[in-house]
Amino acid sequence: MTPQIIGTYFVCLFLIIGSGFVLVGAIGLLKFNDPMTRLHAPTKVGTVGIGMLLLASVVHSFDIGEPSTHELLIMAFLFVTAPISANFIGKVNIHRRACDTPPDPPLDDTWSTLSVPESDRDG
Amino acid sequence: MTRAFYWLIPHPLLTLILAIVWMFLQNELSAGMIVFGFILGIIIPWGTSVWWPDTPKSFRLRKMIRYSFVVIWDIIVANIEVAWIVLTVPTSKLKPAWIIVPLRLKEPEAITLLAGTITLTPGTVSADLSDQGHSLLVHVLHTHDADAVREDIITRYEARLLEIFS
Secondary structure (H helix, E strand, O other): OOHHHHHHHHHHHHHHHHHHHHHHHHHHHHHOOOHHHHHHHHHHHHHHHHHHHHHHHHHHHHHOOOOOOHHHHHHHHHHHHHHHHHHHHHHHHHHOOOOOOOOOOOOOOOEOOOOOOHHHOOO | OHHHHHHHOOOHHHHHHHHHHHHHHHOOOOHHHHHHHHHHHHHHHHHOHHHOOOOOOOOOHHHHHHHHHHHHHHHHHHHHHHHHHHHHOOHHHOOOEEEEEEOOOOOHHHHHHHHHHHHHOOOEEEEEEEOOOOEEEEEEOOOOOHHHHHHHHHHHHHHHHHHHOO
């Protein structure tokens, strides 16, 4: 068992785990029927799924002797941007009333997505 | 001296992060690249300072690092939980819910961090903020006890963020 072979085993393991999670994300997207619940599967399962695939790429690059750390950067940007897109899809769902309308907030007037500017309100 | 430092580098942390990102992009470590990374790290915050009106008054880096590890661990656990829900719970038995988290955080940066954390962890997506910014709307994928989820968010994440930004 040379380090290379052990490395290859780890690459395989990470690839299998990663693709498993991505598959589950896709199944979730197909299975649920409400736009809001649908949002959950790809946004979360996707991050670890893709994270694992990128980790496999890092391990492989060290394994073949050409170390690469670009993948860590991809992971960082993915973790920063995934919540933003999820938030926007959620906002669109609320705005188009594609989901149950959420209960009113206890402390303020309304949710910012549902609030209408004063100039546009009907008399 | 300190005034000159803050005039040149208004956001020291941002400068450091930009320099590190540049080095990762280059995929190699040489003196020239480090110097160039820091030059970028000084120029970019300087040019974009118009869009950074108020920096949070305090930011505790060590607590932030600990918080990141808590969140990474939660993300891994959450992924397994959500994967399990996707595979085993039939759509008709799924119990999604809206929950409202009252916010004690004031800084926009802190609220953004909390919303991002919520989206990345256990079956929750932060969907909206109330118009005056006092509560956060969160959608839960599958829960029998919405209050427990809210308590969890408040004690586990918001309390820590309050400490980081206090």
